[in-house]
Amino acid sequence: MKKIITSLAILGSSHLLYAQIIYPQGGAIGGFVYTAAAEFMPEHGFLPGKKFPLYETVEKFDFNGKRVKIVLYDDRKTLNLDKIDCSKIGLTNSSEFKDDQGIVKVWEYLNKLANDSKLVIDKDATDEYEIRLMALDTRLIGFGSIDVHGMTQIKVTHNGVEKIYCTDLEDGDKNAPLDKSSFVSRKTATRLMMSASIRETIEKFLKDISTQ
Numbered sequence: 001m002k003k004i005i006t007s008l009a010i011l012g013s014s015h016l017l018y019a020q021i022i023y024p025q026g027g028a029i030g031g032f033v034y035t036a037a038a039e040f041m042p043e044h045g046f047l048p049g050k051k052f053p054l055y056e057t058v059e060k061f062d063f064n065g066k067r068v069k070i071v072l073y074d075d076r077k078t079l080n081l082d083k084i085d086c087s088k089i090g091l092t093n094s095s096e097f098k099d100d101q102g103i104v105k106v107w108e109y110l111n112k113l114a115n116d117s118k119l120v121i122d123k124d125a126t127d128e129y130e131i132r133l134m135a136l137d138t139r140l141i142g143f144g145s146i147d148v149h150g151m152t153q154i155k156v157t158h159n160g161v162e163k164i165y166c167t168d169l170e171d172g173d174k175n176a177p178l179d180k181s182s183f184v185s186r187k188t189a190t191r192l193m194m195s196a197s198i199r200e201t202i203e204k205f206l207k208d209i210s211t212q
Contacts, residue, residue: 020121021107022071052191054112055199058175061117061210069125073132074103081135084153087168091137102136109198130157138190148189150197156205165204169197
C-alpha cells in the first residue's frame with residue numbers, strides 16, 4: 001500500500017501542469033486521482049490486446065497559444081442514452097469504456113489534441129468551454145462479416161450556446177484506422193475504432209474554435 005501511495009504522489013506531482021482540465025465530479029481530489037488514472041490507463045490499464053493509440057487530428061490547427069478553460073463532466077450514467085444523434089445503431093453501454101476508462105480517454109485526448117494544436121488549457125482562463133460526455137460505446141454488428149463502430153457524443157456549452165458533437169465511425173469510413181479487410185482481433189478493432197471516434201468528435205470541436 002505504501003508503495004502504491006508513493007507512486008500516485010509522484011504522478012500527481014509530475015503531471016500537475018498537464019492536468020489543467022477541470023473535472024468537478026472528481027471532488028476535492030478529483031484532479032489528482034484523475035491524473036493518476038490517466039497515467040495508468042492509456043497503455044497499461046487494459047486486458048491483453050492492442051494498446052489504445054492516440055491519433056493526431058486529420059486537419060492541422062494552430063491556435064498560437066490561445067488560452068481556454070475546459071470543464072469536463074461525465075453525464076453518461078445520468079442520461080443512459082440508447083442512441084446517439086448521428087446513428088441508428090443502438091448503444092449497449094457495456095463496453096470496456098463504460099466506466100472511468102472512457103472519461104479518462106476523453107480527458108487524455110483533449111489534452112493531447114489541444115497541445116498538438118498550440119491551444120493552451122488553463123484552469124484560470126476566462127474563455128470557458130463546458131464539455132459533457134453524453135455517450136461512448138463500441139459495437140460489433142453482423143455475423144461473419146462484422147462491422148465495427150466507435151460512437152461518441154459530447155455537448156459543449158460556450159458563452160451560453162450549446163452544441164452537440166456526434167460521431168459514429170465505422171471501419172472502412174474516411175478517417176477510420178481500419179478498412180473492411182483489416183485482420184485484427186475484435187478487442188483490437190473496438191479499441192482502434194473507439195479511439196478514432198473520440199478523435200473525430202474532438203476534432204469537430206476544435207474546428208469550430210478555429211473559426212470563432
